[in-house]
Structure formats: structure tokens, C-alpha cells
Amino acid sequence: MPILVIAEHDNAVLKPATRNAISAATQIGGDIDVLVAGSACAAVAEAAARIAGVTRVRLVDAAHYADHGAENLAALVVANAPGYSHVLAPATAAGKNFLPRVAALLDVAQISDIVAVVSTDTFVRPIYAGNALATVQSVDPVKVISVRGTAFEAAGEASPVSVEALAAGPDLGLSRLVGRELTQSARPELTAARVIVSGGRALGSSDNFHSVLEPLADALGAAVGASRAAVDAGYAPNDYQVGQTGKIVAPDLYVAVGISGAIQHLAGMKDSKVIVAINKDPEAPIFQVADYGLVGDLFDVAPALAAALR
Amino acid sequence: MKILVPVKRVVDYNVKVRVKSDGSGIDLANVKMSMNPFDEVAIEEAVRLKEAGIATEVVAVSAGLANSQETLRTALALGADRAILIETDVELQPLAVAKLLKAVCEKESPQLVIPGKQAIDDDSNQTGQMLAALLGWPQATFASKLVVNADKTAAAVTREIDGGLETIEIALPAVMTTDLRLNEPRYATLPNIMKAKKKPLETTTPAALGVDVAPRLKTLKVAEPARRSGGVKVADVAELVEKLKNEAKVI
Numbered sequence: 001m002p003i004l005v006i007a008e009h010d011n012a013v014l015k016p017a018t019r020n021a022i023s024a025a026t027q028i029g030g031d032i033d034v035l036v037a038g039s040a041c042a043a044v045a046e047a048a049a050r051i052a053g054v055t056r057v058r059l060v061d062a063a064h065y066a067d068h069g070a071e072n073l074a075a076l077v078v079a080n081a082p083g084y085s086h087v088l089a090p091a092t093a094a095g096k097n098f099l100p101r102v103a104a105l106l107d108v109a110q111i112s113d114i115v116a117v118v119s120t121d122t123f124v125r126p127i128y129a130g131n132a133l134a135t136v137q138s139v140d141p142v143k144v145i146s147v148r149g150t151a152f153e154a155a156g157e158a159s160p161v162s163v164e165a166l167a168a169g170p171d172l173g174l175s176r177l178v179g180r181e182l183t184q185s186a187r188p189e190l191t192a193a194r195v196i197v198s199g200g201r202a203l204g205s206s207d208n209f210h211s212v213l214e215p216l217a218d219a220l221g222a223a224v225g226a227s228r229a230a231v232d233a234g235y236a237p238n239d240y241q242v243g244q245t246g247k248i249v250a251p252d253l254y255v256a257v258g259i260s261g262a263i264q265h266l267a268g269m270k271d272s273k274v275i276v277a278i279n280k281d282p283e284a285p286i287f288q289v290a291d292y293g294l295v296g297d298l299f300d301v302a303p304a305l306a307a308a309l310r
Numbered sequence: 311m312k313i314l315v316p317v318k319r320v321v322d323y324n325v326k327v328r329v330k331s332d333g334s335g336i337d338l339a340n341v342k343m344s345m346n347p348f349d350e351v352a353i354e355e356a357v358r359l360k361e362a363g364i365a366t367e368v369v370a371v372s373a374g375l376a377n378s379q380e381t382l383r384t385a386l387a388l389g390a391d392r393a394i395l396i397e398t399d400v401e402l403q404p405l406a407v408a409k410l411l412k413a414v415c416e417k418e419s420p421q422l423v424i425p426g427k428q429a430i431d432d433d434s435n436q437t438g439q440m441l442a443a444l445l446g447w448p449q450a451t452f453a454s455k456l457v458v459n460a461d462k463t464a465a466a467v468t469r470e471i472d473g474g475l476e477t478i479e480i481a482l483p484a485v486m487t488t489d490l491r492l493n494e495p496r497y498a499t500l501p502n503i504m505k506a507k508k509k510p511l512e513t514t515t516p517a518a519l520g521v522d523v524a525p526r527l528k529t530l531k532v533a534e535p536a537r538r539s540g541g542v543k544v545a546d547v548a549e550l551v552e553k554l555k556n557e558a559k560v561i
Contacts, residue, residue: 069478070439070442070449070451071442071448071449074443092472093452093470093471093472094471094472096435096439096451096452097439097449097451097452098439099439100404100435100436100437100438100439100440100443101439101440101442101443101449102443103405103436103440104405104408104439104440104441104443104444105443105444107405108405108526109403109404109405109526109527110404110405110434110436110440111527112433112434112435112436113433113435122530126433126535127336127431127432127433127532128321128327128336128430128431128433129430129433130535131326131327131534131535132327132329132336132532132533132534132535133532133533133534133535134529134531134532135529135530135531135532135533136527136528136529136530137527137528137530138526138527138528139526139527139528140526174447174448174480174481175448175449175450175478175479175480175481176478176479176480177476177477177478178466178476178477178478178479179476179477180471180474180475180476180477181474181475181476181477182473182474182475183473183474189472189473191472192472195560195561220561237491238490238491239470239490239491241490244323244430245323245347245348245430245490246490252560253554253558253560253561262324263324263325263326264323264324270538273558273560274554274558274560275538275541276550276554282543287540287541287543288538288540289538289541290541291538291541291542291558292541292542292543292544292550292553292554292558293541293542293543293544294543294544294546294547294550295543296546301547304547305547305550305551308547308548308551309551309561
């Protein structure tokens with residue numbers, strides 16, 4: 001039976017995470033249909049039709065899908081689910097929002113955040129913030145799966161396949177978008193950043209946190225993160241938090257400044273490609289996961305590093 | 311209005327979990343257990359709504375082994391009025407928990423259910439959304455701000471989305487799952503811990519609620535992820551920059 005992949009987009013542009021989900025679907029094997037639901041989103045459907053591995057694109061265009069509210073989107077997916085063996089979506093904030101609704105309405109389990117495909121019914125997913133990997137087998141007739149983007153290559157381009165229009169479902173009217181405030185920062189977003197500079201409690205104050213880390217982040221074009229200890233101490237806002245109870249990140253380069261390396265912090269960043277640790281305590285646990293450790297006073301080292309990189 | 315807060319007993323976030331040597335799961339023997347951190351945020355939000363005169367009652371619910379009572383007592387010490395334990399030794403998966411909570415909602419008729427966005431053990435991030443779907447209610451996941459309107463028929467919820475925030479208006483009753491920025495949970499004081507021992511805690515079972523909780527996913531194996539090999543110490547900034555440029559090639 002074919003696989004249905006739900007595209008993520010903003011009605012104008014297809015989000016790259018969709019390509020990683022299609023890549024996971026290709027590994028499962030079989031025909032792949034992509035559902036594009038939105039409003040005035042024909043350009044997205046055309047982009048989806050050019051992704052390698054896709055058999056067919058199904059487009060639903062109606063005003064009540066414009067904001068991708070979970071209630072309407074999940075109902076639409078469920079109405080179109082018969083005939084599919086698997087329903088996949090990216091494990092992004094949007095995918096995590098609507099996909100469990102789909103699974104519940106189909107009365108099946110969801111397999112969250114898969115990082116590997118073992119067979120058509122067996123998948124690997126991280127548990128305990130990535131401190132363990134569980135191999136799970138679904139006994140349900142339909143497998144509803146969210147895909148961790150960083151674990152699958154983005155599917156490439158191919159010659160376009162057909163786009164077929166589907167009828168819209170009803171507007172359930174359960175929720176209404178009031179507004180969006182997208183961060184207009186010159187810095188990249190934490191979970192999408194290629195480089196992250198993170199600070200810990202050793203920074204000592206909110207002023208130091210900004211005055212020491214920001215020049216270094218600017219020099220690297222990096223996002224700024226923080227340990228839970230730094231957040232709890234009030235040096236950085238909560239949305240900076242990297243760790244088991246904050247954001248899980250996997251950048252190419254993670255620079256930990258004055259972070260001792262509590263377990264819950266390591267859980268959030270240990271999949272980074274290269275880890276640099278700057279800490280004055282040579283016994284700090286962060287050095288056990290760091291590729292490059294520099295023992296020294298962060299108030300000397302961080303500015304010197306920023307200067308050397310500029 | 312009544313608020314229902316589901317809470318889960320999980321391995322404390324400061325514990326380094328160990329995979330059992332036979333690969334059957336995580337070793338939970340003699341490990342410190344705590345309330346799931348996102349559920350602490352949920353209890354805090356419900357209690358604040360009560361303190362503000364918006365909510366009339368806060369009911370904490372947990373499902374699982376008998377020792378989940380400890381977690382419910384913590385919820386009571388943090389300000390919940392009463393607690394319900396759905397006791398079972400079956401391994402509960404999110405769909406089963408959502409069905410149990412649906413049965414409790416049908417009895418209790420809360421106006422708002424506030425689960426944590428995910429439990430830090432299985433990291434599924436499903437239960438709240440599944441519950442909303444089964445009840446046919448609206449949902450607001452990953453909430454960082456909640457404003458209930460004056461006549462308590464709707465709420466404006468600000469949600470954490472990729473790249474920023476969005477605010478949605480949902481009709482009540484509804485399910486709202488918490489993200490960390492929603493509030494800073496209080497600590498239970500000793501007098502409140504003592505008082506919590508006297509608050510009502512009712513026990514029921516999946517069978518009494520008429521819910522089939524059989525697992526749908528079989529865990530075949532649990533393994534440790536590939537370990538990072540220990541790195542090297544560099545002497546100074548110049549050596550660090552040289553290594554990052556020429557060896558790691560990340561800058």
C-alpha cells in the first residue's frame with residue numbers, strides 16, 4: 001500500500017523538513033503520495049511534485065487550512081487515510097501538533113521522532129532525550145510516524161509528477177489564529193542553527209551572559225543557548241535553554257562556555273557534530289563529551305576566541 | 311471552572327539513565343523518580359488560575375503503578391485540590407492514557423485539561439493531542455501564555471512554534487499542553503506537604519473506566535546510543551582556532 005506524507009509549508013514555500021520525511025518514506029518503500037493542504041498553495045504543490053521519490057501530489061486548497069490548525073488538518077488527513085499503510089509528517093512543532101490527533105482518530109499508536117527505518121513496521125526512536133534508542137514494532141494496521149529531520153537526508157529533485165486536487169473537508173471552527181510573531185533576529189534559530197554558543201552559570205550575571213557570549217556568537221554567526229542553571233539563575237530567558245527540558249539541538253559546532261555539563265544539558269546537545277568546551281575546572285563533565293576542551297577563565301578565553309575569529 | 315491536570319511519574323531529569331544489559335529497557339531500580347517537569351508547569355498554571363479566582367477546582371490525575379500516588383501527593387502539595395489514580399501495572403502508551411483521560415473527563419466535565427507537552431521518559435509528545443481528538447475538543451499545544459476570557463467560554467493561548475510564537479483562540483472545553491516558558495513552578499512547602507496528606511485521593515482502574523489499555527507498540531530492543539569518544543584538550547585559543555579550521559573544518 002502507498003505511503004502518505006503530509007507536507008509542511010507556509011502556503012508559499014515548502015518547508016525543507018518535508019524532504020527528510022519523504023526520504024524516510026522512501027526507505028520504508030512503496031508509492032509515496034504527498035498531501036499539500038493550505039490556502040492558495042499551488043506553488044507548494046508544484047515544489048512537492050518535483051521531489052525525488054514522490055509518486056503523486058494531492059492538493060487541498062481551502063481558506064480553513066491556511067493556518068494549519070491541528071483540528072481541521074487532522075480531520076482532513078483522517079478522511080483521506082484509507083488505502084495508505086503509513087502516514088508520515090516531519091517531527092517539527094507543526095507536525096507534533098497535528099499528527100497525534102490523526103493517530104487517535106484512526107485508533108492507532110503514533111511512532112514519534114523516528115531516527116531509523118528497520119522494516120515496514122519497525123523503527124528506531126530516541127527516548128530519555130536521546131540517552132537511549134528504542135527499536136519499536138507497530139502492530140497497528142496503519143503506521144502514523146513523525147520523522148526527525150536530522151536523521152534522514154533531504155530528498156533531492158526529480159522530474160515533476162502529477163498534482164491532483166482533492167475536496168476539502170468541513171471547517172470545524174474549533175480554533176482561530178489570532179496572530180503570529182516570528183522572531184526577527186539577525187541570529188539563527190536555536191534548533192536550526194549550524195553553530196551554537198551556549199553559556200552556563202559561570203557567566204555570573206545576565207550582563208556578563210550577553211556581553212561575553214554575544215560577540216563570540218556574532219563572530220561565528222551562531223545562535224545563543226544556555227544551560228538550565230543559567231536560565232534558573234535568571235541570566236538568560238527560558239527559550240534559550242538547551243537540554244532535556246529545553247531544546248534538543250544537533251549543530252555542526254557547539255561551543256559550551258562555562259557549562260559544567262549536567263546530565264540534563266548533555267542530553268540536549270550531545271549529538272552535535274563538534275563540541276568545544278571552555279571551563280576553568282579541568283574535571284568538569286563537559287570535557288568528557290567535548291572534542292576540543294580548553295581549560296581556562298572564560299572571561300579571558302571567550303573574548304580572545306571572538307577576536308581570533310573576527 | 312474545573313481544571314484537570316494529568317501528571318506522570320518519571321525518572322528525575324538529573325538522573326543519568328542506564329540501559330539494562332539485556333537490552334530490554336531502562337534500569338529503574340533504585341532510581342530517583344519525580345514529577346515530569348512539564349507537568350509541574352501544568353499544575354502551577356492550574357493553581358495560579360485558581361488563585362486568580364478563574365478556576366474553582368484543580369484535579370490531578372495519574373495513571374500507572376501504585377507508587378504514582380507519590381506524584382499525586384506532590385501535585386496536591388503544589389495546590390491541587392484532589393487527585394485520581396488510575397492504577398495498573400500494564401505498560402501504558404499515549405493512546406491508552408488518552409483514552410483513560412477521556413473517560414475521566416466524561417465523569418468530571420472539566421473546562422480545561424492541562425497536560426505537559428511531553429514526558430521526559432518516552433518523549434512521545436502525543437497524549438494531550440490524542441485526548442483532544444478523542445473528545446472532539448480544540449487543542450493548544452506548547453503553550454507559553456494563557457488568557458481565559460471573562461465568561462470562561464474561550465481562551466487565547468500563545469504557542470511556541472518553530473521560529474517564534476503564535477496566538478490562537480480556542481473554544482472551551484479544550485486541552486492545552488504546557489511548554490517551559492508558561493510559568494516557573496513553585497516549590498512545595500513543608501506545611502503544604504503535610505496538608506496534602508489529608509487531601510482526597512481516589513483510586514480507580516482501567517477496567518472500571520471501561521478502557522482497553524493493551525500496548526500497540528512492542529519494544530523489541532533498547533540500546534545505548536553511540537558514545538562520543540573523548541576529545542583532546544587544547545593549550546590556548548590559537549590552537550583551538552587552528553583545530554576548528556583545519557581538523558574539524560567547522561569554521
